[in-house]
Amino acid sequence: MRSCGIAFLLALTTLCACKRSEDQAAKARIFSPDDSTSASADAKDPIDATRLADDPKFAGRILRMQQAEVAARLGPHRAETRVQFAWFRGPGLPDGGSDVTLSEQSALAQGPNEDFLVREENDRNQGFELIRAKGEVYVRGLFGPFRKRRTDRTEPERVRELAMGSVPTFDRLARGLKLKLAGEATVEGRRVVRYQVVGGGTRTEETDLRELPPIQYPQGADGKKGPDPDTARRLELWTKEEPTQLSGxxxxxxQSAVAIGADLQGHFRVPGNNGPAAELDLHSVLTTSDIGKNPGIKAPEVEPAPSVPHAVKDPLRFLGKAPAAPGAASTEEPAEESGDEEEAPAEAPPPAERARRR
Structure with a gap:
């Protein structure tokens, strides 16, 4: 009997050890630095920067290049984007329709060893700043202090992609920019190739080369699986929008086949289902400078994150008002009934007595 008990304890210990090892491996995988080998491999592919007008694939390859590959090809550099957009819907309606306008400005300082700084702000005094230095991430609001953040909560690479996404987004809205070779020049001592935008629609279908599982949509009220209404409207934008005017x-x-500058303007139209069409005016600008110069990114001074109390799992029991078991008497004390007459306030002492008390 004792041998059976010892064997059971050994098996339980082994199972717990395996579970702990799996948990430790999962935690190490989640908090480990991102693998940049794929971006480094892509950066080694030779690209002829003079062939963008001949082959739309080369144009899409360069205009939608990921920032990790841009950093691997250019090295340390600074980049800045400025975006102005205005949405209009139903300007011919009696009420004048509706419009939404916004201007955004993003700045990137890319350093060596995957260090970078991203700052983004708009014309409504909203924005943030993110610094990645030596594998650590620091974030602050536009007017707040820096605080250290866990990398699995901030996704610094995704933040960098979104901040520098003006040109890829414009190319996607244009369904592939059609470019015309305009000659070569020198910018900051580097040879560059200039292109002029002459149209769009060179790529009618979007393809995702990543190995991802199929999207699993939830089941709706009608019993069919599909995206929720908000997601459906966002997806509908990419399938129905039509570029009407493109220039830039x-x-x-x-040398590196990286888009280091752009000035793009476009007008896009999204047909409405049962109402007027929505129209978008978009102006995107990209500038790059200090190529090859280390911006000297360092960890900032941080303030500790404010302590937040743990959430109460059972609020009723925490407040001493747990529901009584079926058939049991309630443990809550009955509320005292207030009398018809309110208790008179205590009479204040005279001024002389108050002075003596002091």
Whole structure:
């Protein structure tokens, strides 16, 4: 009997050890630095920067290049984007329709060893700043102090992509920019290739080369699986929008085949289902400077995060008002009934007595 008990304890200990090892492996995988080998491998692919007008695939490859690959190709640099957009819907309606306008400005300082700084703000005094230095991430609001954040909560690479996403977004809205070679020039001592935008629609279908599982949509009220209404409207934008006017220039670094400059303007239209169409005016600007110069990114001074109390799992029991068991008498004390007459307030002492008390 004792041998059976010892064997059971050994098996239980082994199972717990395996579970702990799996938990430790999962935790190490979640908090480990991102694997940048794929971006480094892509950065080694030679790209002819003069062929963007001949092959739409080359144009899409450069205009939608990920920032990790841009950093691997250019090295340390600074980049800035400025975006102005205005949505209009039903300007011919009696009430004048509706409009939404916004201007955003994003700045990126890319350093060596995957360190970078991202700052984004708009014309409504909203924004943030994110610093990644030596594998640690620090974030602050536009007017607040820096605080250290866990990398699994901030997704610094995704923040960098969104901040520098003006040109890729414009190319996607245009369904692939059609470019015309406009010659070569020199910018900051580097040879560049200039292109002029002459149209769009070179890529009618979007393809995702990543190995991802199929999207699992939830089941709706009608019993069919599909996206919720808000998600459906966002997806509908990419399938129904039509570019009506496109113009601008694109500057590509000849050595690294990276788009280091752009000035793009476009007008897009999204047909309405049962109402007027929505129209978008978009102006995107990209500038790049200090290529090859280390911006000297360092960890900032941080303030500790404010302590937050743990959430109460059972609020009723925490307040001493747990529900009584079926058939049991309630443990709550009955509320005292207030009398018809209110208790008179205590009479204040005279001023002389108050002075003596002091």
């Amino acid at each position: 220039t694109v500057i590509v670094d000849k």
